[in-house]
Amino acid sequence: MVCSLWHLIRCSGFEVDQADQLAGPKKKQTRANRNKNKIIVTLQGLATNSALLLALTVFSGLLQAQAINPLENDPRAARAGGSLFRAQCATCHGADARGISTIDAPDLTLMWVQGSRNDSEVFTIIRDGIAGSIMPPHGFTDTEVWMLVSYLRSVAVTGTMEPIGGDVERGASLFAEQCARCHRLDGVGGSLGPDLSGITARRSIDALLNALREPSANIARRYKPVTLVTASGETVQGTIKSEDAFSIQIMDSEQALRAFMKADLRQLNKDVASLMPEFSAAILSDAEVNDVLSYLQAER
């Protein structure tokens, strides 16, 4: 189910009634009530705006109207949605919408790029919840749901859509030489580091450049480096996939999945340096990085 023109008008009407009622002279103006008033008034403004906006959209294509966020061009929507998000969603999804891995609450900033979802699908998830999961349906009005969609759009991880403009062919050979042993692109390559298919659409050029120049500055979960020494004296390097009080599961530097009982190990050191080598400008110039990124973008 998605928001329709009818829903929206109904929503805005409801909110106006509510605001009128609260603004009545008989109502005691506690601080809480005043605040409520403020919010409702904002809602009312938004709803009126959006009704107008939607009315315009309806003429351009009734069928598409349902998939479009009617508040898409209203900057206040994301702000109001942010307040709603912090009050209603942040306990599970985190104050920054990046999820809480220990309770399996997903990172919502990746929702569009990972699930390639559109706004109306996100709308449906917020309103109806996900059956069979802990994500419940919510009693938000449709306008509020669209505000949340606007907020999530505003914090969504985005990369580069414009052509990067480097030398794709040179990028391809650099990638094969320097990266493919550990990174996969469109099904080809290694698994020690993250799959880079479509990475330019998810991460900014700056972020990708930083990841190349200073890979240890910010190491993602499941790629944390470890060095351990087995009972037989073998030294093994790898990335930690999971761990409990008694055992550790890693991918070693030869990309084999291996598990060890901690009690059997001579040494277990959690390293600070990523297994990804630092690509200084001497190894890979800015222009060469640009070529590699262009190749990554072209392959997408």
Added chain:
Amino acid sequence: MDEQTGYRGGIADMRRRLCRAWIFSGLALLAAMASAQDGAGPSYEDILRGFEDPERWLTYSGDYSGKRHSPLTQIDRDNVAELRPVWTFQTGTTTRGRGFETTPLLDDGVLYVTGSNNYAWAIDARTGRSFWSYRRNLPNDLTYGASAPVNRGFGMLGNRLFMVTLDAHLMAFDRRSGDVLWERELADYQLGYAATLAPLVLDDKVIVGISGGEYQTRGFIDAFDPVSGERIWRFNTIPGPGEAGSETWPDDPAILAAGGGGTWMNGSYDPDLNLIYWGVGNPNPDYYDENRPGDNLYTNSIVALDANNGELRWHYQFTPHDVNDWDANQVPVLADIEWRGEPRRVLLWGNRNGFFYVLDRVTGEFLLGEPFTATTWAREIGADGRPIILNDGSQGCLPDPWGGTNFYPPSFYPGLDLFILTARETCATYVPEEPANTRGQSNFGGTVFIDAEQGSGALRALDIHSGDLVWEFTYPSPTFGGVMTTAAGLAFAGDHEGNFMAFDVENGENLWHYQTGSRIWGAAAITYMLDGLQYVLIPSGTTLTAFALRAP
């Protein structure tokens, strides 16, 4: 009757009396048979006897004291390494995130188990096969109950089972059929109320509390008649205007009526004092406090209530004016110990604010308060029982809202006088923000940033006389598993990575562990004997696993 005064009649009289005796014993036998067929079920006296019958586990902690300390010794430190799974029970439901937080009850070889989303089962304790199952048709607009769709267990009395629901009802079931006998609304779930705890059953009362302190609600503790389902009394955790405690709030009935103070974890009971001990949760809103200056009684407190009428005897507030969601919703542990050379009836408490407390449970007198976590907030409780706050959050992080520990059960080991609990080390920054204060919508009043890199957990044993750490076993992440101890010198605990483990209670050495496949979250083990075999049972995820030294 003259039977006691000696022989007075002849042979005929004797015959008459013999005959009468036969008839009496015959009647008694018939009555006994009828009662067996009737399956009268456990009585209040049976619950009072606690662990005396090793084939029973009749209330959440095994007895009214909340110690979760079983006298069973078949599994001991020498053989526990041979412990192995003998059956598993899977719910067949797809709840993600939060599964079993329940403590099963056991009587007559049958386990009575509640699950998340108000499922329930009766299961054969020898095989894990089910006799009946129940699922409540819950409304699709649950409030608090949607975000924490859990249940912590049945209460039992006679042939009745009692369970609370996510839409804030108390239900009574026939334990043999699983049929619903009656249900009563505790509060309007659409306003934010829900219920998740295991009811505490006394001789003539079922005591329950309520969840929803994150909404504009007012907490309470209710007593119901187990047979008729009529409510006998209610204790409101937030005073009404003019009532004692209201001076710790602004003079505004609307704020009092939405003051929070959930009572979502079951309490303990002292039959000699006839007192119920119950923890109270956070004030509402959780983090934003501009509108609620004062201590905000009885939030974040323990209350001691007269079981007859629900009247408050005493209270102690662990966290006055809480702004960190450090609910005092923990299992109160009652112990009779020697304290500073004198016998004393005490109450032991591992609080979400990171402190371990000892109180006199007759008077509520504060005896000890010492931190059991490394995270800084207050490092000391003053002689007046109030915390001396060192870091209000302006000097780096505080324990996160999930707390230094939480509702999952600790255990008390008598003799060694150890209080064993799962501790969480965390780092969080609180950002208060004025909430919308909308009825029926959650009302945290801000957000919390948790530093995932700075989190760990540990099983810790504290000396109750000093609060000193005697031993610990560390876990890689902040952990939510409960603890049970047995008189064989064992502590059983669960962790966030899914391990179910046994430890030597004297030194914390890990003696055995088993990976259950899903985190042990909010649940603790139970143990019982059947056919001469000791079982240990742990819920994890949507699975119950039973362990023993050999196959049944």
